[in-house]
Amino acid sequence: MKKALKIALRSALAIVILAVGAIMLFAYKVTHGFPVSYETEVPVITFPTNQKAALLFSKSTGYRHGESIEAGKKAFDSLAKKNNWFLYSTDDGGVFNAAQLAKFDIVIFNNCTGRLLNDEQQKALQAYVSGGGSWLGIHGAGDNSHQWPWYAENLIGASFSHHPIEKHLQQATVTLNPVTDSLVVKGLPKTWQHPDEWYVFFDNPRTHGAHVIYAIDGQKINPNGNILFVKDKDFGMGKDHPVAWYREVGKGRAYYTSIGHDASAWAQPTFLTLLENELKRSGTK
Incomplete structure (x- = not known):
């Protein structure tokens, strides 16, 4: 016994x-992330003439939002066909070279997480955006797994802390904020309802020059991210909790939205309009 x-x-x-x-x-x-391999072979891409070009990058070496990534690929493909854009979709970092990046109107990080690019590729993306290019990051692209200070400071414009654990997905009223760029907010409703994994940042992107497009009331969600030995993630961002914004980066522009944890976001017409507006705006750089 x-x-x-x-x-x-x-x-x-x-x-x-x-x-x-x-x-x-x-x-x-x-x-x-786990040990990363970097793709360095430059891909062969035939760019059509007289079409805007978008690079859809979906690589992840940290947590992979698989369902949302696949839904995002389908959504951007539909938006590209609707607007007669050329869309190049890849998980391969070899495209991050100066010559090819220069041919894209916008680079999209489709829930990309972890260390993604080698040093030279990072420099190429930095030069692309600072020189006048546009970048759009979705949800996981804003977490703290990228290990690239310039990226967090410039493309995101805020430092990620955590996301809610106790109540993982939470319904919230997403409220439109006044911005001077009418192209960005064209056709967007003043409010809409959506459940998501609302990322909590240490600092409000407004304090770093960001123009907030949408925000939620952070006092109406449970932001607690404590789990096991982590006991200091029980705070939120307060009443003003931005969830979509843009900021100037040199001569270029960076857009980011923390919306998009799962595939349900891609079924939201307002979310698609938000992204479509940002892609259209990239053509005016």
């Missing part, structure tokens, strides 16, 4: 240790 009890206790302890280890490994992957 005692032997059986010891075996049971050891088995239970082993299960607990494995579970904790798995959770810690997952947390590390979310923040840092």
Whole structure:
């Protein structure tokens, strides 16, 4: 009897240790990603004449929002056909070179997470945006897994802290903010309802020169991100909680929205209009 009890206790302890280890490994992957391989072969791309060109990049080395990424690919493909854009979709970082980036009107990070590009590719994207290009990041593109200070400071314009854990997806009223760029807000409703994983940032992007397009009332969601040994993620951003914004980066522009954790966002007409407006705006750089 005692032997059986010891075996049971050891088995239970082993299960607990494995579970904790798995959770810690997952947390590390979310923040840092696993060892990354960088694609360096330059792809062959035939750019049509007289068409806007968009680069849809969907690589992730951290947490992969698989369903949302695939829904995003379909949505951008539909938007491209609707507006007669050329859309180049890839998970391959080889396209991040100065010569090819210069031919795109906008670069889209479709829920990209983790370290994605090598040093030279990062420099190419930085030069592209600073020199007049447009960049659009969706949801996971704004987390803290990218390990690239310039990216967080310039393309996102805010430092990611956490997302709610206790209540993962939460319904919120998304409210339009006044901005001077009429193209960005064309056709957008003043309010709409949407459930999402509302990212919490340490700082409000407004304080870093961002023009907020949509925000939610952060006091009406539960922002608690505490889990296991993490006990300091029980705060939110307050009443003014931006969820979509743009900012000037050199001669270029960066757009970001924290909306888009799962595929349901891509079924929201307002979300698609928001993204379509941003793509149309990129043609006026």
